[in-house]
Amino acid sequence: MSVDPVLAAVDAGLEQSLERLFALLRIPSISTDPAYDADCKAAADWLVEELAALGFDASRRDTPGKPMVVAHHRAEGPKMLFYGHYDVQPVDPLKLWHRDPFDPEVQDTPSGKVIRARGASDDKGQLMTFLEAFRAWKSVHGTLPGNITLLFEGEEESGSPSLVPFLKANRDELAADIALVCDTGMFDQKTPAICTMLRGLVATEFTVHGPNRDLHSGMYGGPAMNPIRALTRILAELHDDAGRVTIPGFYDGVEPVANAVRAAWDGLDFDGEAFLADVGLSIPAGEKGHSVLEQIWARPTAEINGIWGGYTGAGFKTVLPAEANAKVSFRLVGKQDPAKITAAFEQFLRDRLPGDCRLEFHAKDGAGATVMPTDRPEFERARRALSPEWENDAVFTGGGGSIPIVGHFREILGTDSILIGFGLDNDNIHSPNEKYDLKSFHHGIRSWVRVIDALRKA
């Protein structure tokens, strides 16, 4: 059975699909700001209504935070769990927006038509590609395409505090054969991507305490230990001259990129020079011997995200401060263990602490890297299904950031995730003037028709 009639229905209904997306975009569902609490509920209710109208058994499921939207269509075949989020980032600074962030519009730009609004790309536009694919399918076949569960959350932009408890409490209802997550991007405008590697994250913060109070550098400068000096000397040792992290055991569990994967990445049209030039840089700062793409997707990092100590205001103050502080985070890959990295870093600091200094160390619970089981046949089936929709074939990519939902689905539900999304690097997500290419929306819907068709049967 060809998907062509469904694809034709997508094309024919695009105007109406856009109207529905606009209705959702008009709801300012900013989850991090309590002032928008009712709007978050309204967005959830809107989705429940749409899903029910499509024939899903849909409900709003309240939590201590924002509600979840859960919908089922029970049928034969492998159970597919679709995930997206209906909440959006705050809009400030509002003055940098060229129009009301919650008054969506299709605009002509030099690179094509775009849907301009907060949430257009992250994640309402993406999430609606699911719904519109289902709708087109149903309009042609009279039924929904397979054994489907949807989970849309409303706290993704505010740390997802309710997610883990909700997954645990509803494990049987939500566990599926495969999860499909639409919250990532294309490799480029012509090349769809399935993100198969995500780096983990460990975040730490610490203080080096020296003298018991701020001192005058004239009176004490020389014999008194300056904790900023101690801090810079310690942090300077964090990387060697080749860009490698020097913490003992840091690379335990880091494996070289498989030759086949490396070959595939080498085949991508990725220009490391242009990637760096875009942010005003020209020299890859990561580990020598690894390409820019490998440095982002497949190599761990140690980054100083913040540093402060002493007098930082205008003018000069010849102070010898009592303390110096830093925030350091680590991106993890492979099987690097967040707890071990945290402990090894604390030990690294303590080993280098001068005798007269004291360390105060805090770490957030970290998350390890995620490597998708690309040997599961669904990955290659999804990749092949996606490819005909775009100029270039779909590629398996890495991702430098972290998408915690993938780990939670794996650990709590036992469900692997396939990450497919249609965002682009220039979508301005989390920034003013967010947009989603009309092409991303249109061909995103068509892409899901193809992928769902490829996965709906065992």
Next chain:
Amino acid sequence: MSVDPVLAAVDAGLEQSLERLFALLRIPSISTDPAYDADCKAAADWLVEELAALGFDASRRDTPGKPMVVAHHRAEGPKMLFYGHYDVQPVDPLKLWHRDPFDPEVQDTPSGKVIRARGASDDKGQLMTFLEAFRAWKSVHGTLPGNITLLFEGEEESGSPSLVPFLKANRDELAADIALVCDTGMFDQKTPAICTMLRGLVATEFTVHGPNRDLHSGMYGGPAMNPIRALTRILAELHDDAGRVTIPGFYDGVEPVANAVRAAWDGLDFDGEAFLADVGLSIPAGEKGHSVLEQIWARPTAEINGIWGGYTGAGFKTVLPAEANAKVSFRLVGKQDPAKITAAFEQFLRDRLPGDCRLEFHAKDGAGATVMPTDRPEFERARRALSPEWENDAVFTGGGGSIPIVGHFREILGTDSILIGFGLDNDNIHSPNEKYDLKSFHHGIRSWVRVIDALRKA
């Protein structure tokens, strides 16, 4: 003629002296912060009024920066120029103060009564010892004690930008036979000191620029240069493991302490361990092979007074910042040349700057070290006059800080300075909870009566 009646008048008027000091301390004359501009003017006006009431020909002399206060009492005898400053250091971090820094109070402590307020010791409390000594003298003798000029500045804590032009423009009016500067400390609580060596000072501030905007460490961490990392690596090289500054040519002009001076210092009751223990430290952090006293008085330093970059608020933000900043100052000794040190440091930074970073460097005009002509008879006369007021005889000491005024008086006015002050190491100047011992204030006033009496006649 005995000074005893004047000393008795000091004792009798101490309560009123304190009230006047409190009035001055209540004015938040923070010179480095433009928000306190009016307060600096108010402090100057307050002094002019007090001096005029004492019979001085006093005036506020406006400058492009904070005003000078100048007062004269013309009489026979050697002209004595008294110097102090009415501006104070900023108060941050305010949360570490146990009370409002500008609401002075006399407090009982285990080591005696103290005056608690910003500026109590540096330098309002010290400066007021002049005024109260004059007042007591006048109350007994009906006139002021000799040929007196006062110069109080309001920019000492912010680099004194107006001082040199002012001295040059008013050379004849201000030039004197001897200057008396009250901005230093006792050797210890029982031992008054005349500071005869002062370190110089160079202050710099710089920014290491990396990417053209703040980046997300998930997306860019690895290949993108982090300027905080560059900064820490550069600053970590500023000292070698023996505590020596590594800037090429830094020690040009530094000479070993003369044997006789070293012998005199060895005879002082100075306990380096106790000095450090008082601020919670135990290991001298300066150059190995030099005593704690030498490290403060006779060795140059490089100190990081402030550092900042990236996210420094609560929680975590995985940012890769566009820039990182530091303030670094140098204490100079002997014939070290401030301009050469500044240039050598900038070159030191540039030599270590990674290819993708850009340096923005600012330096304040520095001042070299000062060695006083202790063979002038006034030094020994002042030392002998001071001694009877305290448990121990007065001593000639070095000083770790910089009092650029001494060099300016010498170079511009041709006037040598005698530095006598009553601050103590634990006064917390430039720190929260600054104090001045009530004894320092009281016996400081009495000390000036004695010293002025010893110097007022040729």
